[in-house]
Amino acid sequence: MKLFKKVGIVGVGLIGGSIALALKKHKLSRMIIGVSRSRKTLLLAKIRKAIDQGSQDINLIKGADLVVLATPVAVTLKLAPLISKIVKKDCIVIDVGSTKEQVVSRLNRIFANYLGTHPLAGSEKRGIAFASADIFKDSTCILTPAEDTNPQIIARVKKLWLKLGANIVILPAGIHDQVLSLLSHLPHAIAFSLMNCIPESYLRLVPPSLKDITRIAASDEELWEDIFLTNRSNIIRSIGLFQNKLESLKKTLQRGDRRSLDRILKEAKKKRETLG
């Protein structure tokens, strides 16, 4: 069943490209238009049959009944006013950015039918080359409606993400940004800082555990600078929480206190084991 006649995807990278491939796989749109800064991306998206037409010109999305903004947060904020002049009044607009409060408050004013979404999927890889129709399967997608968001828009976007295989969680944008600052932005801050602690000369000795824990340190810097700067106060608070825990572990070691150490390690292990 076609949910949409024409979908415009702005930013055909890992997430935008994966949405395009998933829309194709599940036959959810008659036509898919890709817009990108990069000709190479558009060519690859066509070769992979993710999009029907691609252009560097944003005007190609005219007439779309769904527009997906899948660019880094700052680019999304910059493009939104321009896009609002192109799309039909009843066009549904969603973004897929990792921070929501700033984006939702701006885009909700700009578009009549906007809903913020954040699929918890993807990896440190970037680009259409790594896109896959299946990355949303069994993932979680957070929807962040504003108080005045039309329930029918929420219902249609929810249906879209369910069709792509995601489980839906609805959170206010402010809560989303608090929760994600702990669950995603803090871990990235940690991975970047940890990687920068390791002297070059030690790199040939890196054990598998360090490779795992620093995998996300290879994340795209443009994407992550935008995330850090659009969720600053929450991330600063989350770093503070973590600093307290780490300092307390350090003090436990300074005291040589095996009993407290045992408590810390068992609490962590028990929590981690619930994640599978």
Next chain:
Amino acid sequence: MKLFKKVGIVGVGLIGGSIALALKKHKLSRMIIGVSRSRKTLLLAKIRKAIDQGSQDINLIKGADLVVLATPVAVTLKLAPLISKIVKKDCIVIDVGSTKEQVVSRLNRIFANYLGTHPLAGSEKRGIAFASADIFKDSTCILTPAEDTNPQIIARVKKLWLKLGANIVILPAGIHDQVLSLLSHLPHAIAFSLMNCIPESYLRLVPPSLKDITRIAASDEELWEDIFLTNRSNIIRSIGLFQNKLESLKKTLQRGDRRSLDRILKEAKKKRETLG
């Protein structure tokens, strides 16, 4: 080619069990004896054909020409004097613990032919059930000879680890402990602390990146308490180094300084990408 006639493996867990399986696979010993506190472990090790005989009685290793101590560091330190009364004078003794300075200085006095080794392999899983003959393939094994270690012993142990598929790096025990405190012990301290920051109610929203970064938080607590407490001063110093890097990232965010943030993220990304 048989390197040994009789190998005694004390502690038939993930690493001890994997060594036994690899010795069998490459036909490096005529006979393999397993010693464990747990009957269940010994039974499973026999079912998996990792060992020829198993016992809770350490005396079974009598007559071995290689003894592998694969217990947590504190257990190794406790068992060593007892084992020294059982083994032949020319028996080669190695341990596989993750901290080396304390163990090497003690065991080098206790045994005539001791060499410390640390295979950088394994995972947060524990037990013979997860053991595999192939976990050392393309891994790194660090040898930590003392100044007076017999070069012939180093040569034979090197040959053993090469046969098991590892690349060899030789480091003094003190340097090993400094390097590993950054590359392995600090990441574990971080993973435990990070896990303990996450409220229970957030666990259902955990994205793939947090799962990766906290995987090692499920590590065995006995093993890790021993590691932390036998490498305390290095780990405390490494935590301090990391704390400075994280604090500096936090200050960059407080200033909203995109240029410095860009420098931090690019440095981390570049380093991480060399790891593959």
